[in-house]
Amino acid sequence: MPSHEKIDYIEWPSTDLAATKQFFTDVFQWQFMDYGPEYTAFDSQGMTGGFYQSTHPSLTAHGSALVIFYSDDLEQTLRKITDNSGKIIKPIFSFPGGRRFHFIEPGGNELAVWSDH
Template sequence: MNHDSVIDYVELPARDLAAIEDFYNTVFGWTFTDYGPDYCSFSDGRLAGGFYRADATSSTRQGAALVVLYTEELEDAHQRVQAAGGQIVRDIFGFPGGRRFHFADPNGNELAVWSPV
């Protein structure tokens, strides 16, 4: 597989790195590596990224890119996000190709989760 010119890493802000790690590990099973008090990296098993300490948030209302996660069980992911303290920003809706919802993580970063069914 050619890895040239593909998205390789995503970074998002977080005020509380421990809370972010707990949220994404609990809801999606991501693993984390800490690099000091102001940065941690994550792996979701396919893509890697990181969280840097900042008071900012990433939101489509502010013009940020929307990170979209895939799941085969959309309702289950919806429930896990809420149970772990995430806020549903846009409830489940259909679009050409599937269904999705948007949520804000404990820092207020907006992401989405989609499923083809």
């Protein structure tokens, strides 16, 4: 149920929708609903959203916001990402409160994963 004036939905570009869908299915067990050949949506992932076909991925170097996942096992999540064609662009590093890494999914978007241990 949407909440008044709260973030409700997020959309990402993808340079390869099929690869993006396969990656998020294999790594995070997401399920998708296609709405034509250039849009796919997901739900039940802490937030609902979708991916649209684009030639411009979301990268922090271009000023994009960074979406960060949480993991109970940072190294295991990193292995799942690299085993499924994700590219690590910032290896695991510590920061006050935890550790994290950044990666690029096959559709070109930069995301991160953090853990408090």
